Amino acid sequence: MTHILGSKRDFLDYTDEDAQEFLKITSDISEHPEFQKLKNYTHHLHTTRWQHCMNVSWYTYLWCKKLSLNYTEAARGALLHDFFLYDYHTEQPIPGKHADVHPLAAFTNAEKYFTVTDIMRDCILNHMWPTAGIRPATPEGLVVTAADKYCAGIEVGSRSYETLAPLLKQIIEMIEEGKN
Numbered sequence: 001m002t003h004i005l006g007s008k009r010d011f012l013d014y015t016d017e018d019a020q021e022f023l024k025i026t027s028d029i030s031e032h033p034e035f036q037k038l039k040n041y042t043h044h045l046h047t048t049r050w051q052h053c054m055n056v057s058w059y060t061y062l063w064c065k066k067l068s069l070n071y072t073e074a075a076r077g078a079l080l081h082d083f084f085l086y087d088y089h090t091e092q093p094i095p096g097k098h099a100d101v102h103p104l105a106a107f108t109n110a111e112k113y114f115t116v117t118d119i120m121r122d123c124i125l126n127h128m129w130p131t132a133g134i135r136p137a138t139p140e141g142l143v144v145t146a147a148d149k150y151c152a153g154i155e156v157g158s159r160s161y162e163t164l165a166p167l168l169k170q171i172i173e174m175i176e177e178g179k180n
Contacts, residue, residue, distance in 0.1 A: 022061050025072050029079050030054065034113055037085055047155040053079050055151040056144065060123075063143050067175060070119055074140035077123025080110040081144060099132035139175040146171045 038050035060078035064071035084105035094101040107124045122141035
């Protein structure tokens with residue numbers, strides 16, 4: 001993968017400092033053999049779950065950096081937000097509604113293979129808000145939530161910007177209020 005859906009940037013461009021920093025922050029996860037298994041699962045129609053996680057992580061990295069948040073932990077948490085290794089279209093190994101239970105499956109895998117900080121935990125466990133779960137407790141978690149919805153919109157080819165712009169504006173306002 002050399003690019004993120006919806007972005008004109010290319011990770012093979014060694015003059016792009018953000019792209020190179022992003023790869024440095026996330027490559028231990030994205031290249032891990034267990035995480036690589038996400039390439040075997042379709043997510044949002046024609047996107048692999050691996051690609052989706054990379055998309056969400058990239059936008060989280062950029063947005064958190066712009067907002068002067070902890071973009072390193074946020075990008076890593078975003079990368080792991082859907083790190084569950086089953087096809088939710090055909091199986092459900094954890095009882096309950098998929099939207100409610102997959103964050104726990106992802107968090108369990110994240111802890112099994114990587115060191116997970118409190119910010120990363122919040123990003124993984126609460127990324128389904130407001131459709132499921134509870135509101136993220138950190139501004140980074142809110143950004144992951146917004147990036148997840150934004151990327152899902154891009155991935156299914158919907159008019160994501162028009163649909164998500166009000167939510168993104170609300171989340172940014174909540175983050176700014178929390179800083180004061």
